[in-house]
Amino acid sequence: MAAPFVTLSLNPAIDQTVELEALLPGAVNLARGAVRHAAGKGINVAACLADWGAKVTATGLLGEANDAPFRALFAGRGITDCCLRIPGETRTNIKLLDRAAGATTDINLPGTAPPAEALDAALAPLHAATGPGTVAVLAGSLPPGLPAETYAELVALLTEQGARVVVDASRAPLAAVLGAPVLPQAVKPNRHELEGWAGQPLAEREALLATAQALAARGIALVAVSLGAEGALFVTKDGAVQVRPPAIAVTSSVGAGDAMVAGIAAGLAENLPLEALARRAAAFSAAKLQRTGAGLPGRAAVEEIAAGLTAEPLA
Ligand SMILES: Nc1ncnc2c1ncn2[C@@H]1O[C@H](COP(=O)(O)OP(=O)(O)O)[C@@H](O)[C@H]1O
Numbered sequence: 001m002a003a004p005f006v007t008l009s010l011n012p013a014i015d016q017t018v019e020l021e022a023l024l025p026g027a028v029n030l031a032r033g034a035v036r037h038a039a040g041k042g043i044n045v046a047a048c049l050a051d052w053g054a055k056v057t058a059t060g061l062l063g064e065a066n067d068a069p070f071r072a073l074f075a076g077r078g079i080t081d082c083c084l085r086i087p088g089e090t091r092t093n094i095k096l097l098d099r100a101a102g103a104t105t106d107i108n109l110p111g112t113a114p115p116a117e118a119l120d121a122a123l124a125p126l127h128a129a130t131g132p133g134t135v136a137v138l139a140g141s142l143p144p145g146l147p148a149e150t151y152a153e154l155v156a157l158l159t160e161q162g163a164r165v166v167v168d169a170s171r172a173p174l175a176a177v178l179g180a181p182v183l184p185q186a187v188k189p190n191r192h193e194l195e196g197w198a199g200q201p202l203a204e205r206e207a208l209l210a211t212a213q214a215l216a217a218r219g220i221a222l223v224a225v226s227l228g229a230e231g232a233l234f235v236t237k238d239g240a241v242q243v244r245p246p247a248i249a250v251t252s253s254v255g256a257g258d259a260m261v262a263g264i265a266a267g268l269a270e271n272l273p274l275e276a277l278a279r280r281a282a283a284f285s286a287a288k289l290q291r292t293g294a295g296l297p298g299r300a301a302v303e304e305i306a307a308g309l310t311a312e313p314l315a
């Protein structure tokens with residue numbers, strides 16, 4: 001039977017989070033400590049959905065030399081592990097938490113080029129886990145050597161299989177998805193990614209909204225534009241809302257976007273109306289911000305946060 005949720009992670013990562021009093025570029029920085037987590041966009045989405053209580057299958061590529069943290073995460077969360085192991089290591093991305101500035105500096109490595117035959121072998125379980133009603137999440141960068149059209153082609157194939165497809169990508173893969181004849185059900189660019197696609201700054205909310213509305217008018221059912229501490233815009237062809245985050249202490253913003261993607265996927269699976277879906281997605285992010293590493297505190301806590309949020313209608 002097809003899984004309700006399937007994620008694809010072609011370029012996952014181990015996130016090494018290094019905590020500093022203050023980041024001083026060009027100087028010797030003494031860290032308070034460091035932690036390592038299995039991560040990457042699709043993996044983080046799978047962890048959040050599993051913590052929400054959903055049945056999730058994780059597909060994609062993992063380096064066989066350092067897959068222990070991923071195996072532990074899948075086992076701990078009850079995620080079905082259908083990731084293909086390939087020779088070598090999954091990349092390590094560095095996250096520098098600057099406590100004084102309250103900011104995170106991300107250093108994301110390119111990842112390792114997979115062997116030629118690996119892509120088809122990795123995609124077979126994705127297709128096997130997909131059927132009518134599946135929500136398929138394609139998230140994160142592509143490793144070196146994979147064509148920019150990889151996600152765009154998958155959107156068409158998975159849609160043909162009856163899935164609702166959510167894409168979280170940037171740069172050339174995002175442009176390919178947005179320019180393809182078959183569009184996904186939902187996309188979640190952040191401001192920077194949407195500006196990169198539009199080829200111009202989108203400083204004002206009106207410009208962001210107009211760009212998102214143009215994409216929705218072309219046939220993407222939900223366009224979510226995440227704006228960090230300003231929250232996010234959620235746009236359909238029939239309406240638009242902004243949800244602002246609750247006042248909470250931020251432990252780590254790494255993975256907040258992935259949590260939002262998971263919330264969108266959970267909302268799509270239940271056919272939630274725009275306002276409820278937006279509050280759920282923002283609540284997933286808010287719940288994630290209170291912890292380092294992927295995941296949520298559990299469904300009841302997330303629902304409580306969602307109940308306290310307001311979706312402000314936009315003209
Ligand atoms: N510093 C922050 N304070 C409050 N909420 C935040 C903060 N950073 C992120 N969020 C929440 O997480 C969501 C996703 O974060 P964002 O940084 O926009 O995504 P991405 O990680 O994809 O760049 C935001 O829409 C917002 O709801």
Ligand SMILES: O=P(O)(O)OC[C@H]1O[C@](O)(COP(=O)(O)O)[C@@H](O)[C@@H]1O
Binds near residue numbers: 108141253256
């Ligand atoms: O696949 P990319 O674009 O290189 O990003 C990978 C990085 O993004 C993350 O998934 C976090 O993403 P968000 O902060 O946007 O939610 C990290 O875990 C990972 O190191």
